[in-house]
Amino acid sequence: MTLTEDRHLTDDAPAPEKSALVRWMLGDTDYAALAAKIATGEEKEPGKFTRTGMGLARWRNDNPDSAQLALEIAEDPWWRAVLGTSERGFKGAGGGRMATVPAPIEYEATSVQMCGLNPWAIGAAAPASGTIVGQHAITGEAVSCDPFAYFRDNHIANPSMFVLSLPGLGKSTLIRKILIGACGWGQAPIIAGDIKGEYVKATKLMGGQVVTLGHGGGHMNVLAAGTLGQAVVRAIAARDAETDPVRVAELDRLIDNAKMTIRARQINAICALIELIRYDTHSVKAFENSLIGIALDELYSDTSEFSYENPPLLKDLYAVIDAGSPAMYKAAYKLDKDSYRAEVTELMQTLGALTSGPLGDIFADHTTEPIDLDAPMICIDVSSLDRGDTTLKAAVMLSCWADAYGTVEAAHLLADAGLDRQRLFLLALDELWQVLGAGPGMVARINEITRLNRSDGAGLLMITHTGRDLETLPTEADIKTAKGFIDRAGMVVCGGLPIGEVERLSGELKFTEAEAGLVTSWSRGAALRGSERRTVRAPVGRGKFLIKVAKDNTPGIPIQTVLTDIEYDTGVHDTNARFAEYFAGNHDTTTNETIDASELVGAR
Known part of the structure; x- marks a missing residue:
């Protein structure tokens, strides 16, 4: 007798016929063992309308405590039972199975308020424009930082950049990478007054011109x-x-x-x-x-x-x-x-x-x-000037900038x-606090450049430690003028800054709470090394920067600068050259190991 032939049978059918149907449905399968294996995950649940599935359902109906019996057969306590799953959740007590799935809650907000959500769940994208300087601190993708390229692609309205960071966190390294990249793009970087001689090696490596002024150096007419x-x-x-x-x-x-x-x-x-x-x-x-x-x-x-x-x-x-x-x-x-x-x-x-x-x-x-x-790159080296002779330094700096802009x-x-072809120039002004304080004419000179650099086809890089440097000028008029440099800069790049500095910049630059916490966390020094592990650690914020392309609360781009092998081999970013002998002699007598001096180099 087939199942099709017995579909007319009901619970009112004669006992002999009903027993035959049940025997056919149950078959020879050991449903108790099968239920135990399903409960422990060794077997999958059979199809609902298969012979085994219908037989298992009949066995479970005849045995209300089937779950308990199955677990006892599996020699495992009932409270460790593995609940079966379905399209709507886990089945059984405490499984959370839902008869219907509700629609998710929807929110509407501006792209500034909800930045990073659908469809970009990992934060703001990094523009692939110009010179690549490192990688995104969150996503790991390559990040470019190039005033000219950002200006060309309408990310900023002015090809200029203002960099703020505490000493020793790699801001000069970032600037050198941008200047080297500018040479590759056919632009001509000019460092009009390299006060500390930090760009001389990079200029020579790029085949550029180094003009030396100062005591024992050259002359300028x-x-x-x-x-x-x-x-x-x-x-x-x-x-x-x-x-x-x-x-x-x-x-x-x-x-x-x-x-x-x-x-x-x-x-x-x-x-x-x-x-x-x-x-x-x-x-x-x-x-x-x-x-x-x-x-x-x-x-x-x-x-x-x-x-x-x-x-x-x-x-x-x-x-x-x-x-x-x-x-x-x-x-x-x-x-x-x-x-x-x-x-x-x-x-x-x-x-x-x-x-x-x-x-x-x-x-x-x-x-x-x-x-x-x-020349592909020009550096006017004034590092040999007497730092105490402010008059001489101011005179040389004024002349350097006049010659560079000429x-x-x-x-x-x-x-x-x-x-000749149209050329683009990228003027770098490192140690801005020294340049502005060199003399009464320097603030006006830089102010002129920040207002006319677009029409003059020139980009401008201004680098200093903190915004407090702009408040040390001799007159109130110079202070107000210098603070306008941040307002007019197309992009602002912030490295590690103290909490007070973030608050001081709130009038010119808006930080979200997350960005303020990130920037201030980079200002911490390296963790102290234990006596049992004589290892050298770099400061937390070394090489980390936040690129802000807008002055409102638009999220910035956190980056980590990355150096190439040739940059390491040439030592172009080594600003601690005078400490080389001291670092090389940093020998650990307790473990008889020499600490790698390269780990102590500031630019790395």
Whole structure:
């Protein structure tokens, strides 16, 4: 008798027929043993409408305590039973099986409030734009940090970057990686005043030009036209060879503008040096400014022996003003030579100080090494300057920046004249606190660059330790101007900072609670090593930075800088070179092991 034939049988069927159906359903299977194996997970639950499944269901109905019996057969207590599973949860007491599955709760919020949720559950993405400097601190993906590339891809509105971090946490390493990457992208990095000499090795490795200024170093002639003068000479040669009148008129316009720029820069450079010497008395007088301009016009006149290829020196300027001329008498409002010389006595005394003494050692002679416009990287090394001589340091820094920006203008002149390709320059300003405090003109100079760098095709990197550095300037006006550097920076990169610094920056930069905790945690030093394990540990925040591309509470990008093998092998990021012998001798006498000096290198 088949199952199909017996589908008409019910509980009212005669006992003999019902017993036959039950016997057929049960078969020869030992359902008690099967239930025990299912309870322990050794066997799977049979299909519901299979012969074994129906037989097992009948056995369970006839044995209400089947679970208990099955576990006893399996020789395991009932409270260790493994509950069966279904599409809706575990079956049995305490299993949590649900007859229906409710819809999940939905929330709506802005991308700022709910950043990192659907469909990106692991935080903000890292833009793949420009130079790769490391990896994302959370996701591990490669992260780029490049002001020009971020500006090109509309991540920021201004190709500039402000870096804040406590000493020894790798901010100079990050900057060097960005500068090296800029060379690879065809940009020309310029370090106009390397105060600590941290970029000299990187410049040499990139085949760039290192200009050394300071005691025992080279000289700088502030009356030289520099690279802008060289560009004017090339433009004049191109104009003389041109036959198209429209082209000639265009070149004449560019040449005249460049000459006026050179003249204005020379006057400003001399006046800035005079103001530094007269810092405790008074600034340059109006008629003195006029005298300097008239003297420069006479020195560069057509009848003079001087030109952009053969520039005059400060002693030549001194001699021309001392001799006087009708135009100079008129500017000083004097009718005779004696009264004129009495009027310019103070100016001549100041110019004399520029041609002798410590300042004369640097500014009284021709420029030793003019800046090479074709160099892939330019570094003006001023690390040999006496750090206690603030006047000399300020004078050199002002001259360096004037010369560096003259290089930028020279490149633009050649590009506008169609004589060379358009170049992009990345100006690095490390140790910003020293540069801004070098003299009264530096804040205004940097302020000018931060406002005009987009139109000048120049990127700007400003690096300092904390925002407190900007509050140490001598005047309240300089402090307010310097704080504006952070506001105008396209992106701000923060390394390890103390809690007070995060609060101080709240007016210019917004941190979420998580970001504030992350940045302050990076300011902790390395954990102390135990006496039984003489191991060297790096500070927690070394190489860790938070990239903020917006000034609101938009989440930043946490990164960990990663050095390549060639960076390790060349030691380009080793800023602790003077400690090499001390680190190499760091020998552990208790374990007779020498501690690896590379673990102590600050940049690593």
